[in-house]
Amino acid sequence: MPRSRRDKKISLTKTDRKGLAWKQLIIEDVKRCIEKYPNIFIFSVENMRNNLLKDLRQETKKDSRFFFGKNRIMQIGLGRTEAEEIEPQLHKLSNRLTGQCGLLFTERSKQEILDWAKDYWAVEYARGGFKATETVILPAGPMEEFAHSIEPHLRKLGMPTKLEKGIVTLFKSYTVCEEGKVLTPEQARILKLIAKPMAEFRLTIKCGWNKKDGFESYISEDSGNEEGDDDEDDENDVEMDDE
Incomplete structure (x- = not known):
């Protein structure tokens, strides 16, 4: 008798890592970070590079946590409305998660984060669609x-x-x-x-929230890097640190 297809074993490495259970895990992880960290910031990225984002995570892993990827999943974790949020004014932060941006949960103060982001940059190679900075x-x-x-x-x-x-x-x-x-x-x-870099990897802190003062915006909603469409899943769909 031929073997039933239902008996076929599938390696977990071949299953969809972005299923409903995985997304629910991200939502719960965001909620745990809200309880754990006093400050949350939304940052936008200029000239995104995965390897540089991983370096940032390693650099700040002792007192911070990065989330970067599917905005809609992170919005659910924060709460999209007053009725959904688990802390006051978090829905205002959630509504600013648009374009290519991410969440930073941290124990560092607002001024520390703003100064750090201002001074952090790295030279990178330009990609197609970038404007040449020189001939x-x-x-x-x-x-x-x-x-x-x-x-x-x-x-x-x-x-x-x-x-x-x-x-x-x-x-x-x-x-x-x-x-x-x-x-x-x-x-x-x-x-x-020919080893001619023309781009810079930079972070811009758009807005923040803390448990004492609530939501605060640092740049206007139409400023900064708002490009990108998060409607489709991609390989960067909500990357996280390993705790």
């Missing part, structure tokens, strides 16, 4: 920093290259990008290959 022109001649095996890839990106005696060579000067113009994905890849 980059590569002169004709050998490019000995590249292995010969990468030459076909460089040509595919649009660079006028050829191999001369096994050395990658530009047979004419090449303008990678022009200041103020939007980068294509190919231009962004070339800038990364």
Whole structure:
């Protein structure tokens, strides 16, 4: 008798990690953090990079907790209305969770967080869609920093290259990008290959809440980085620290 499909065992690594139970876990985790930490801040991110966000989590794990991802899930945890919130004025914080932003629960004071966010930045490589901050022109001649095996890839990106005696060579000067113009994905890849970063990873603290004074806004609702649509699930859907 053939084996029933219902008896088939499925590895947990292949199951959907973003199911209803997982989302409920996030909501409960947000509520626990409301009880644990005296201060909550909403931050927006400029030039988001997962590795840099992970570094931030490691740097602040002793006294803080980061949530970044699906806004609607975090809003439920905070409470979307006065009737849903578990602390006064938390629904005001919830309503500011729009665009590419996250939650920071912390024991640090408001001034400590504002000063820290102002001074925190990291240089990163630009992606397609970013405006070039300078004009980059590569002169004709050998490019000995590249292995010969990468030459076909460089040509595919649009660079006028050829191999001369096994050395990658530009047979004419090449303008990678022009200041103020939007980068294509190919231009962004070339800038990364030639080690030319043009972007900065930065945090902006939009607003905050504490158990003593309630909600406080630091920038207007239409200021800062409000780009991004959180209606669809993606790979960044609510990332958390391991406690």
